[in-house]
Amino acid sequence: MSGLEVIGLVVGLLPLAVQAVKCYRTILSGGRNVDRDLDALIRDLETEHVRLRTTCDVLFDGVVPLPVIDKLIETPFGPESKPYCEKLRLRLWDESGQFEEQVTEMQRAAEDLKAKLAIDEHGKTKFTDRIAIVKELKRRTSFTLKKKDYDEVMTRIKTANSVLHELTGKTRGLEPNRRRRSQARLNILIRTLARSIFNALYRATTCRCADSHTVCLELVPRNMVIVPSEQDDQVAKDFNFHVVMGPKKERSLDDPDGDGPEAISSTTKIQKAASDYWKSLLIRLAVPGNVPLPAPLPAPSPAPSSIVQVTSVMQGVSRKPKWPISLSFRPTREASISATQTLVGVSQRFIMLPSQASTNEPPALSNLCQDVLKRAKEPAVDHYGYITDIERKFGLYPGQGESEFCKAVTLRQVLAGKEPNLPRFDYPEKLRVALTLCASILHLHSTPWLGRLITLDDVVFLRQDGPLPPHANSLYRPFLIKILREPASSASAPQDFRALNTPRPMNLDMLSLGALLIQVIIGRTDQELDMTATDMSSILSKNQAGNRLGDQILESGGINYADAVKWCLKSLFGTAGLDNDDFCQKFSVEVVARLEEDMALLSND
Structure with a gap:
């Protein structure tokens, strides 16, 4: 008891x-x-x-x-x-x-x-x-x-x-101060792991076609409290990152037609990379002395054949704090799950969770293309091996029930209605995607997965062949999609605001997120909000365009959603950004918490 x-x-x-x-x-x-x-x-x-x-x-x-x-x-x-x-x-x-x-x-x-x-x-x-x-x-x-x-x-x-x-x-x-400290610690931990995973994937992609591989990390909101007695490595070993590796191409995605790197846009690269299979993988931190292997899950729901998302956030196992034995009451999943955790649970069913130890340690992987991507037709394995960055080692496992995808669909295409076979992108799905994007930006800021701007083309959904599953919890699972490149050339390094043609630091990530949230909730693309040019005149114009749509946002998303968007747009002119803990806390309260509240109310209906 x-x-x-x-x-x-x-x-x-x-x-x-x-x-x-x-x-x-x-x-x-x-x-x-x-x-x-x-x-x-x-x-x-x-x-x-x-x-x-x-x-x-x-x-x-x-x-x-x-x-x-x-x-x-x-x-x-x-x-x-x-x-x-x-x-x-x-x-x-x-x-x-x-x-x-x-x-x-x-x-x-x-x-x-x-x-x-x-x-x-x-x-x-x-x-x-x-x-x-x-x-x-x-x-x-x-x-x-x-x-x-x-x-x-x-x-x-x-x-x-x-x-x-x-x-x-x-x-x-x-409690409020303790949770703020926990969130700051969680942000640092997730960003560190996300950066390490990208580096490890890059180091393990040594084939000649390295530039032609696309890597996607699933976006999943993570609402977790870390108590001081828990060590970072022990907490991190329960995090699962769901990634999807793109196919090998005959030509580099930078120059598919031999006309030079400028001949193809980022969106076209994504579509061409998506024309082949995508390999679903699970990545988990390997703690020294413990070699995790996949444990069987309860019968998983079939993956949505109509849509599966690709890109940047990690997925985690629902983690219980290490309480004393007599405080070890174990609530049921249905009883303890929160609105945010519901979103995590949607993806958890589609992956295999490693938890058991093995005496036979799989090998280190030095060529993902050869060791993993080409093995799609071979018999299933439990553990591919390890990938490493300089400081960390990660176990690489096959996804469960969704090893291959046939097509990537960008958020722009969904909003533009260019995929008529997709299910309706209604309010609950829009709210889930918006909440996922907001939580993910908080956790992936300053990592190679996320640039200074996030656009409709950065967020994609992956489709599988086959009939639509009758009881899928969520058909729209967002991912961030990246061409696998050397980390040093990624967005992990701070960007000089003078290179953006602005006279002072500006939170363009908040402006781009606000523009994204607006287009998601009104259900269409808006050319005035398209994040292309970054000169001062264009930035001000987009900010004004977002504010002009206030009534439509309120009508489509409600007061919480409208206030969250307004806060993002207003934060454009602030000096502090997501590198600042106080700003991150305000972002959590003013944006993430508002969407979580709406999500919780929607779940109770």
């Missing part, structure tokens, strides 16, 4: 103790000393009961829905509280061990109280008449009705209860 569940037992036992004492007082009424002692004991028990309920109230506030709090306080941490237990544990932060110790002490004291009052396992008093009570008192057993005999057990209850109350109150007050 977990420490949190024990609180429920204590909360339930204290009223039984009060009831038992009142029963004894009624039976033995008339003795002045007895009445005084029992009245004092009743007051102490009622006070501690109220304090413990208040502690539960503080712990539930902001985690449990308001209509449910009063009901849970009556029977805290019963079956109805399971959907919220994981969030409550995160609220306790690193104090969970101390919290558990105090709960355990209170439980022991409550059991001693139960014995002294002769309360049976059904919550009833064993003695119901004066003769039986007096006879038991004369036997000098643990049963007693003298106040002094309860001083020790009540002191234990009061002390533990006071510590719990103070600890919960301070934890509740510190």
Whole structure:
């Protein structure tokens, strides 16, 4: 039984103790000393009961829905509280061990109280008449009705209860700052891993056709709290990155027709690269001494044959904090999943998650084209091997159920209606894609996956052959698509604002995101918002064009969506950007959290 569940037992036992004492007082009424002692004991028990309920109230506030709090306080941490237990544990932060110790002490004291009052396992008093009570008192057993005999057990209850109350109150007050610190740490960790993965893929692509390979990292929002006691490597080993490698071509994508590198646009490169198969892969950090292998998943839903996205964000396994054993309640996936985690779950079903150890370590891969991409028709394997950058090693695994895709469809094509066979891009799908893009930009900023600008051509969806699956959770899974190039030439290095023909630093990433969000929600492309030229006149023109569409954004997306877009456009002129932790926090609150709120409301409908 977990420490949190024990609180429920204590909360339930204290009223039984009060009831038992009142029963004894009624039976033995008339003795002045007895009445005084029992009245004092009743007051102490009622006070501690109220304090413990208040502690539960503080712990539930902001985690449990308001209509449910009063009901849970009556029977805290019963079956109805399971959907919220994981969030409550995160609220306790690193104090969970101390919290558990105090709960355990209170439980022991409550059991001693139960014995002294002769309360049976059904919550009833064993003695119901004066003769039986007096006879038991004369036997000098643990049963007693003298106040002094309860001083020790009540002191234990009061002390533990006071510590719990103070600890919960301070934890509740510190939660916002703790979550901000956790988010800053998560951003750094994900960016570091994403950069390392790109470098490792580049180092492992040594074939002559290296420039003709396209790599795509799936965009998945990640809403995770990292407590200080968790080490980065231990947290990172549970992250999964779903990437899709593009095909080998006879000619380089830079010059498919032999007319020079300027003869083909970025979009054309993507379409030509997509004309062959795409290889679905799973990448996971390899922790020294642990060689993960894929573990079988529950029967996965079929991948959407109509659409699969490609590009930049990582996918993670739903990770549970490492709580003490007695706090190891394991909520069901359906019970604990949040609006953001729902999006993660959509992709999780389509990949194979490595978790078990193996004594036979697969080899290091030095030529992905030869070792992986050409093996599409060979028998399935569990683990291709390892790729490395200078500091990290990553395991490479096959995707499950979606090893090949036949076509990439850009977000521009979806909005322009150039793919008539695609399913309807309705409001729920638009909101999911918008939320995914916002969370991904926060996590991939300053990595080779994401440039200073993000456009409609950078976001793609991959299609498979075959019929459309009847019960797919999401048919639009966005990816960022990149031509695999040397990391040094990527967008990982800060871009000099003077090269953008602007007199001062500007948040063009926010402008491009705002333009993207506008076109997604209104369901069409707008030439005035196309991020091409970056001179000052063009930048101001696009910002004004976005603001002019405010009424359409409000009508199509609602107040939260409109406010998120407005914040992005307004942030264009700020000096701080996504390299600044405070700006990242504001972006999370003003943009990501607003879309998450709408997504949660949509999920509850």
